[in-house]
Amino acid sequence: MRQDLASTDLPFLKMHGLGNDFVIIDSRGRDALVSPELARAIGDRHRGVGFDQLAEIRDAEEADIALDFWNSDGSRAGACGNATRCVGRLMLDESGRDSVSIRTERGVLSARRAGEEVSVNMGHPQRMWDEIPLSHPVDTDFLPLEGEPVAVGMGNPHAVFFVPDIRDVDVAGRGRRVECDPLFPERTNVEFAEIRARDEIRMRVWERGTGITLACGSGACATAVAAHVRGLTDRTVRMEVDGGWLTLDWREDGVWMTGPTQTVFAGRFDLSFLERV
Numbered sequence: 394m395r396q397d398l399a400s401t402d403l404p405f406l407k408m409h410g411l412g413n414d415f416v417i418i419d420s421r422g423r424d425a426l427v428s429p430e431l432a433r434a435i436g437d438r439h440r441g442v443g444f445d446q447l448a449e450i451r452d453a454e455e456a457d458i459a460l461d462f463w464n465s466d467g468s469r470a471g472a473c474g475n476a477t478r479c480v481g482r483l484m485l486d487e488s489g490r491d492s493v494s495i496r497t498e499r500g501v502l503s504a505r506r507a508g509e510e511v512s513v514n515m516g517h518p519q520r521m522w523d524e525i526p527l528s529h530p531v532d533t534d535f536l537p538l539e540g541e542p543v544a545v546g547m548g549n550p551h552a553v554f555f556v557p558d559i560r561d562v563d564v565a566g567r568g569r570r571v572e573c574d575p576l577f578p579e580r581t582n583v584e585f586a587e588i589r590a591r592d593e594i595r596m597r598v599w600e601r602g603t604g605i606t607l608a609c610g611s612g613a614c615a616t617a618v619a620a621h622v623r624g625l626t627d628r629t630v631r632m633e634v635d636g637g638w639l640t641l642d643w644r645e646d647g648v649w650m651t652g653p654t655q656t657v658f659a660g661r662f663d664l665s666f667l668e669r670v
């Protein structure tokens with residue numbers, strides 16, 4: 394057994410944002426302890442806790458906290474909008490303030506109270522092929538793939554397809570194929586979007602490293618950006634995902650995403666479970 398786990402009392406929280414579910418581990422005051430193996434073990438929905446993403450809270454010098462994200466296959470993600478909103482909620486409640494700063498791989502993000510909900514500024518979208526990243530220079534507004542998706546980076550890669558009727562899309566089949574297309578050297582998240590009005594989108598998602606989820610915050614931001622870039626929507630949209638509704642607002646300082654968060658339970662890992670990792 395890893396010594397850092399043997400000597401650690403390891404509590405966690407289970408949270409979700411619109412059914413996009415997370416295990417949150419607070420590692421402030423100690424070294425980071427999540428490894429790919431530990432993430433996979435905790436992410437196992439039969440033998441662990443189960444999650445779409447694991448978020449590890451860490452100390453930060455230039456922000457209130459730092460966050461590292463893990464997918465259930467043990468891979469790292471540079472961004473996770475819904476987990477940022479969930480941990481943002483914890484930090485807003487803990488501090489009693491109206492705004493907190495959170496350092497992620499893509500920079501320092503700001504989370505704010507929005508009535509009962511939480512808003513996060515997910516930063517400016519990345520539109521250059523090498524920022525997303527893609528394997529070679531192409532027109533990121535119309536990728537050279539069947540269905541010509543839009544490529545958008547939100548600190549993680551997204552390929553957004555516009556479809557006439559979302560009910561006709563095989564999200565798992567197409568999502569799995571596009572995730573691993575050689576055009577995406579780090580794989581990609583895949584969104585399918587139906588435009589309902591200039592201020593309303595229906596979106597379903599296949600997440601890199603996880604599969605179909607009920608919501609994807611960074612995917613919702615990428616979809617709002619892609620729809621506006623294609624001239625299909627205004628800068629503010631409501632978006633229905635499988636788990637409910639988000640509001641996206643692409644402002645001068647970045648893409649703001651607003652929605653609900655929920656704490657489900659607090660737990661503590663059994664030492665015998667950690668011993669097997």
Ligand SMILES: N[C@@H](CCC[C@H](N)C(=O)O)C(=O)O
Nearest residue numbers: 470473474475549609610611
């Ligand atoms: N659910 C997330 C996105 C999680 C990361 C993604 N699977 C990746 O690998 O980039 C969100 O709410 O943004």
